[in-house]
Amino acid sequence: MEHFFLKQKTLGALQFELEELTVVAVNQRALQILNKRPEKVKGKKITTFLAGMDQIKERLHTRSREILWEGFLVNLRTPVFASVLQDGKWGVIVFVDSPAPDADNLQFLPYLRQIVGSIDYDYLALDLNGALLGMTRNLCRELGYETHQLLGKNILQTIVAEEQNDIWRLLLQNASSKISHLPMMQTRFVHRNGKRVDFILSARILYDGQKKPVGMAATCVNLAEISERIFQRKKTGMLEGIIARISSMFAQSPSYKLDDCINETLKIVGEYAGVDRSYVFLFRENLQIMDNTHEWCAPGIEPQIQNLQGLPSKLVPWWMKFLLRNEIIHIPQVSALPEEASSEKEILEEQDIQSLIVVPLTEGENLIGFIGFDSVRRAKFWAPEDINLLKIVSSVFVSSLIRKNAELSLADSERRYRTLFNIAPDLIFVLDDGGQVLSLNPAFKKITGHEIEEFLKTPFVELIVEEDRSVFKEQLEICLRGEAPPSHEFRIRGYDGEKVVDLILIPLQEKGKARVIFGIGRDVTERKILEESLRRAERLKSIGTLAGGIAHDFNNILEILLGNYTILKDALAPDSELYFSLELIRQAIERGKNLVHNLLTFASKKEPKYIVLDLNKEIMHVVELLQQTTPRAIYFDLHLSEERIWIRFDQVQIQQMILNLCLNAIDAIKAKKPQGTITIRTKVLSKEAIKSIPRLSDISHVALLEIEDDGIGIDDQTQKFLFDPFFTTKKRGTGLGLSVVFGVVKSIKGHIQIKSVPGEGSCFSFYLPMTAPAEQPVKKTVQTEKKSPVRHGSQARILLVEDDTLLSKMLTYILNRYGYRVQQIYSGRQALTYFENHADEIDLAILDYDIPELNGWELAQKILQRRVDLKIILTSGFLDPEVRERIEEHDEIKLFEKPYEPEQLLEYLIDYLDQK
Structure with missing residues (x-):
C-alpha cells in the first residue's frame, strides 16, 4: 500500500519495514533531496540516512500512530518525521528540503x-x-x-x-x-x-x-x-563575576581575615539571590553539637546568631539525614514540609522562614557543617545554576576553613613549641648540618651558666669536655646519615664546673638529607650526685654490716695486746733497751683502735661526742706525736693563727682527720724524694672571704685549716675518688683515712677544697664553722694523785664472764696480780647458774656484752634482780647507740668499751671497792 506522502511532490518520503528497518519505497522528491538513485536507497537500512537511531527503535516498536521521532538526515540537518502505518508492519519517514539562509x-x-x-x-x-x-x-x-x-x-x-x-x-x-x-x-x-x-x-x-x-x-x-x-546569559555573567570575586577575595586574604571573607561572601550571595538571611553552622563533638559561626542579614531582618549556639543536632533529625548523605536540602515552601520533618518545620516557622536551601560543608567524606539561605518575606525557588553557585561557595568555605584551621594549628603548634622552648627546664638546641649552634633556649644559661650569645654560630662540640668529644662527633655523623643515635651522657663545660647532661640528637630531614639537628639535653648532674650518694650509702651499709661483725672480735684482740703491753711495761724499767720496741707496739695498738673507730663512724655505729675544742691545740698534739716517729728529713712548718680558733667537734675525729692528712702527706713526700715539708696553716676568715664561697654564705664565723705538702701530687682522675671509702693508692692502705675526713667535715656543714699539681704537691683546705667557748665551757681538770693499786687478796671476789679465752686469761692474770680472786666463766647461761648458787660471795661482776646463750646486758639485768647492790662492769667491743643509751641509764652498771686501758679498770675497782 502506497502511503499518502509517497505521492507528494514537495515532501520527501521513505517507507520502511518496521522489524528490519529496511527501505521498501521512496518517492522522487526524496531521491532529489538525498541526491541518490533508487537502487542506492531501496533495500538499505534507514540508519544509513538518519542520525540518532538509538532513540527511534524502541519508540517505533510501540506501533503508535503519532509522530514518534524528530531527527535529521545525516549530513543535511534536514528535519525528519517518522510514523507507523495502520497495519503495524510499515513505517514512513517524511522530510522536506531545509530553508537555506541568504x-x-x-x-x-x-x-x-x-x-x-x-x-x-x-x-x-x-x-x-x-x-x-x-x-x-x-x-x-x-x-x-x-x-x-x-x-x-x-x-x-x-x-x-x-x-x-x-x-x-x-x-x-x-x-x-x-x-x-x-x-x-x-x-x-x-x-x-x-x-x-x-x-x-x-x-x-x-x-x-x-x-x-x-x-x-x-x-x-x-x-x-x-x-x-538572554536573561540566563546575563545571569551567567553575573555568576561568573561573583565566583571570580569570591575566589580572588579568599586567595588574597590572610588566615586571620578569612572570617571577614566568609561574612562578605554570605552578603554577596545573599544579595544576589534576594534572600533575607545567610549563615554558616559548624559541627563539633562528633556532630552532636552545632554552632552558628557566621551570619548575614538583609536590612530589617533580626540577626539570630547569638541564639543559635551550642544547639544539639538531634533537634533536626530529618535535616541531618540529608546532610549525612551529602545532599542539598531545598525547601521552597516550609509549610509543605512532610510530617517526619515536624521538628524542623516548627523551628523554621518560629523564625518566620518561608523558604530555604542548605548546602552541606564536607571535608572529604566527613561532614563538618552547612551553609544556609533563608527567605523570610517571600517564598523562593532556587534555580539549578544558583544551586551550582552555592556548591562552589561551599567548596570555597571548606577550603578556607581547612586553611584557617591548618594555619591556626601551625601557629598554635609554633606558640606551644616557643613556650616549651622558653620555659622548658631541659636544654633545647638546634644545630646546622655542620654542628654549629643555630638556637639555644634559656635553660642553656641556667644549666651551664654561659650566656647564650657567646655560643651562637659556634660548634656545639666546644661545649663538650675533651674526653667526650669523639663520641659526640660520632653521634653527629649518625644524624647526618638520617638516623637518630641513642641518648648519651656528656660532660659539658659549665661556668662553675662540669655538668653532666643526657643528650639526645634528632635529625630533621629535607629531601632525604639532615638539614638541621634538633637536640634535647637534661641536666643529670644532681642525679649523678644522688646516684653517687646512693652508691656511697650502699657501700656504707656494707661497711656497717662488716663493722658490726668484726668490731667485737678485733677490739678483743686489741684488748689482749693492750693488756699484755701493760704487763710488759710494768715489768720493764724505763731505761730498758726493749722500752722503745714496746712504744712501737703501743702506737700499732692505737692505729688499730683508730681503724675500728673509723669503720664504726662510717657505718654510723658510733656517735661522735661533740665538745668545744681549740683547733690549734689539737694540731699541736697530733704534730708532737708524729714528730716522734717521722724521719727528721720531713719538716713540719706550722703557721697557726694567733687568735684562738674554737670549733665544736669530736676530739677523736678531729685528731684523726689531722693525723690521716699528715700521714698521707708524709707518704706523698717519700714517693717523690727523701725530704720535704708539710705546712699547716690556720686563720680566721673575714666576712668578705666567707661571702665569696657560696656554700658558706649562711655561716657567720669560719676558720680555715690548710695542710700542704710538696710531695708527688694527685692527678685529676684520682681526685674524683679521694673521699670514697676503701679507695686507696697505697698497697697496704685501708682507703678509710680521707673518707673519714670527708664525713667529719660534712657532718659539721664544713667545706673542703683540693688543689694539686702532679709532681708539685697538694694542698687540702678545710673551712670549718667556728663556735664560741661559752657554748660549752671547757671543764677544768683537777689534778689528783694517781692511786696505786692495792692488793686486797681474798677480800674481793670477781665474777668474770668473757667468751674470748685468751682475753679471759689475760684479765684473770692481771686481776690476780693485784690480789683479786677471779671466777672465770665463758657463757651467759653458765654464769647465771653460778651466780644463783654463789650470789652472796660475789663482790663485783665483769661481764662481756657479746657472750653466748645469754648476752651481758640480759645477764646483768637478771643479776640485779637478785642483788640490787651489786656493781657490774659491762665491756664490749661494739654496741649499738640505742643499747648503749639503755645501759647508761643504770647507775649500777659501768660501761667499758674495748680496747680499754687495764689501769682504768684497776682504778675503777679500787675506787668502788674502797667505797664499799
Whole structure:
C-alpha cells in the first residue's frame, strides 16, 4: 500500500519495514533531496540516512500512530518525521528540503546564536491551504497538542485571528513575486488552553518542479525561550563575576581575615539571590553539637546568631539525614514540609522562614557543617545554576576553613613549641648540618651558666669536655646519615664546673638529607650526685654490716695486746733497751683502735661526742706525736693563727682527720724524694672571704685549716675518688683515712677544697664553722694523785664472764696480780647458774656484752634482780647507740668499751671497792 506522502511532490518520503528497518519505497522528491538513485536507497537500512537511531527503535516498536521521532538526515540537518502505518508492519519517514539562509533571510539563526548562544528550534511545513504537512513534536507540545491531532489540519487557525490575514497576504504576495524567503516575523499562536505563545518565524515558500508554489516551510523559535536565554546569559555573567570575586577575595586574604571573607561572601550571595538571611553552622563533638559561626542579614531582618549556639543536632533529625548523605536540602515552601520533618518545620516557622536551601560543608567524606539561605518575606525557588553557585561557595568555605584551621594549628603548634622552648627546664638546641649552634633556649644559661650569645654560630662540640668529644662527633655523623643515635651522657663545660647532661640528637630531614639537628639535653648532674650518694650509702651499709661483725672480735684482740703491753711495761724499767720496741707496739695498738673507730663512724655505729675544742691545740698534739716517729728529713712548718680558733667537734675525729692528712702527706713526700715539708696553716676568715664561697654564705664565723705538702701530687682522675671509702693508692692502705675526713667535715656543714699539681704537691683546705667557748665551757681538770693499786687478796671476789679465752686469761692474770680472786666463766647461761648458787660471795661482776646463750646486758639485768647492790662492769667491743643509751641509764652498771686501758679498770675497782 502506497502511503499518502509517497505521492507528494514537495515532501520527501521513505517507507520502511518496521522489524528490519529496511527501505521498501521512496518517492522522487526524496531521491532529489538525498541526491541518490533508487537502487542506492531501496533495500538499505534507514540508519544509513538518519542520525540518532538509538532513540527511534524502541519508540517505533510501540506501533503508535503519532509522530514518534524528530531527527535529521545525516549530513543535511534536514528535519525528519517518522510514523507507523495502520497495519503495524510499515513505517514512513517524511522530510522536506531545509530553508537555506541568504541575504533576504536575515541570517536568522546566526544572529540569535550571537545573542543567546546555542538554541534549539522547531520546524513546520504546510500546503497553500494551510494544512499541516509536518511539525516537530516539541512545537506541537508547546501549543498543547500531540502531532497526530494537528496533521492535515489548518495550522493557521492556531494563530491569533488578527494575524492570520497578514500571514496569508504576505505568503501570496511573495509567491506571486516568485520570492522564496519571507521576512522574519513575530507570530502569536494560541495554546490549546487559550493562552498566547509568541514565536519568531523564518519561513520560505516551497515550489514544485514547475516552479509553482505548493506550500510553506518555517523555522520557529519560542520568543519566551529567547528572552530566558538572554536573561540566563546575563545571569551567567553575573555568576561568573561573583565566583571570580569570591575566589580572588579568599586567595588574597590572610588566615586571620578569612572570617571577614566568609561574612562578605554570605552578603554577596545573599544579595544576589534576594534572600533575607545567610549563615554558616559548624559541627563539633562528633556532630552532636552545632554552632552558628557566621551570619548575614538583609536590612530589617533580626540577626539570630547569638541564639543559635551550642544547639544539639538531634533537634533536626530529618535535616541531618540529608546532610549525612551529602545532599542539598531545598525547601521552597516550609509549610509543605512532610510530617517526619515536624521538628524542623516548627523551628523554621518560629523564625518566620518561608523558604530555604542548605548546602552541606564536607571535608572529604566527613561532614563538618552547612551553609544556609533563608527567605523570610517571600517564598523562593532556587534555580539549578544558583544551586551550582552555592556548591562552589561551599567548596570555597571548606577550603578556607581547612586553611584557617591548618594555619591556626601551625601557629598554635609554633606558640606551644616557643613556650616549651622558653620555659622548658631541659636544654633545647638546634644545630646546622655542620654542628654549629643555630638556637639555644634559656635553660642553656641556667644549666651551664654561659650566656647564650657567646655560643651562637659556634660548634656545639666546644661545649663538650675533651674526653667526650669523639663520641659526640660520632653521634653527629649518625644524624647526618638520617638516623637518630641513642641518648648519651656528656660532660659539658659549665661556668662553675662540669655538668653532666643526657643528650639526645634528632635529625630533621629535607629531601632525604639532615638539614638541621634538633637536640634535647637534661641536666643529670644532681642525679649523678644522688646516684653517687646512693652508691656511697650502699657501700656504707656494707661497711656497717662488716663493722658490726668484726668490731667485737678485733677490739678483743686489741684488748689482749693492750693488756699484755701493760704487763710488759710494768715489768720493764724505763731505761730498758726493749722500752722503745714496746712504744712501737703501743702506737700499732692505737692505729688499730683508730681503724675500728673509723669503720664504726662510717657505718654510723658510733656517735661522735661533740665538745668545744681549740683547733690549734689539737694540731699541736697530733704534730708532737708524729714528730716522734717521722724521719727528721720531713719538716713540719706550722703557721697557726694567733687568735684562738674554737670549733665544736669530736676530739677523736678531729685528731684523726689531722693525723690521716699528715700521714698521707708524709707518704706523698717519700714517693717523690727523701725530704720535704708539710705546712699547716690556720686563720680566721673575714666576712668578705666567707661571702665569696657560696656554700658558706649562711655561716657567720669560719676558720680555715690548710695542710700542704710538696710531695708527688694527685692527678685529676684520682681526685674524683679521694673521699670514697676503701679507695686507696697505697698497697697496704685501708682507703678509710680521707673518707673519714670527708664525713667529719660534712657532718659539721664544713667545706673542703683540693688543689694539686702532679709532681708539685697538694694542698687540702678545710673551712670549718667556728663556735664560741661559752657554748660549752671547757671543764677544768683537777689534778689528783694517781692511786696505786692495792692488793686486797681474798677480800674481793670477781665474777668474770668473757667468751674470748685468751682475753679471759689475760684479765684473770692481771686481776690476780693485784690480789683479786677471779671466777672465770665463758657463757651467759653458765654464769647465771653460778651466780644463783654463789650470789652472796660475789663482790663485783665483769661481764662481756657479746657472750653466748645469754648476752651481758640480759645477764646483768637478771643479776640485779637478785642483788640490787651489786656493781657490774659491762665491756664490749661494739654496741649499738640505742643499747648503749639503755645501759647508761643504770647507775649500777659501768660501761667499758674495748680496747680499754687495764689501769682504768684497776682504778675503777679500787675506787668502788674502797667505797664499799
